[in-house]
Amino acid sequence: MADFRAVAQLNEFTSDEDVLVVNYGRFSVLLYKIDGEFFAMEDRCSHADVLLSDGEIDFSMCRIQCHKHGAMFDLKNGQALTPPAVVGVKMFAVKVTDQTITIAPK
Numbered sequence: 001m002a003d004f005r006a007v008a009q010l011n012e013f014t015s016d017e018d019v020l021v022v023n024y025g026r027f028s029v030l031l032y033k034i035d036g037e038f039f040a041m042e043d044r045c046s047h048a049d050v051l052l053s054d055g056e057i058d059f060s061m062c063r064i065q066c067h068k069h070g071a072m073f074d075l076k077n078g079q080a081l082t083p084p085a086v087v088g089v090k091m092f093a094v095k096v097t098d099q100t101i102t103i104a105p106k
């Protein structure tokens with residue numbers, strides 16, 4: 001069974017474009033909401049090993065761009081969309097119970 005851990009509260013999100021950086025053990029994780037659904041992605045580019053949170057997020061196109069070399073990743077599944085990245089980013093399962101948001105590795 002997945003090891004879900006509490007990382008945030010619902011009231012920390014005031015709009016659909018809010019992004020929180022939370023911790024899950026040794027992982028720094030981006031937590032965000034798209035069309036009312038929460039997603040969690042490791043805050044690390046699979047190509048350059050830099051923080052994705054320093055890059056640009058385009059919610060309308062559902063992607064995040066690494067600031068180092070411009071690689072883009074899908075916000076819903078972590079898939080690498082453009083070179084130089086060829087490997088996706090680790091995603092986490094998200095559950096909301098009452099007002100608490102929990103995540104676990106997929």
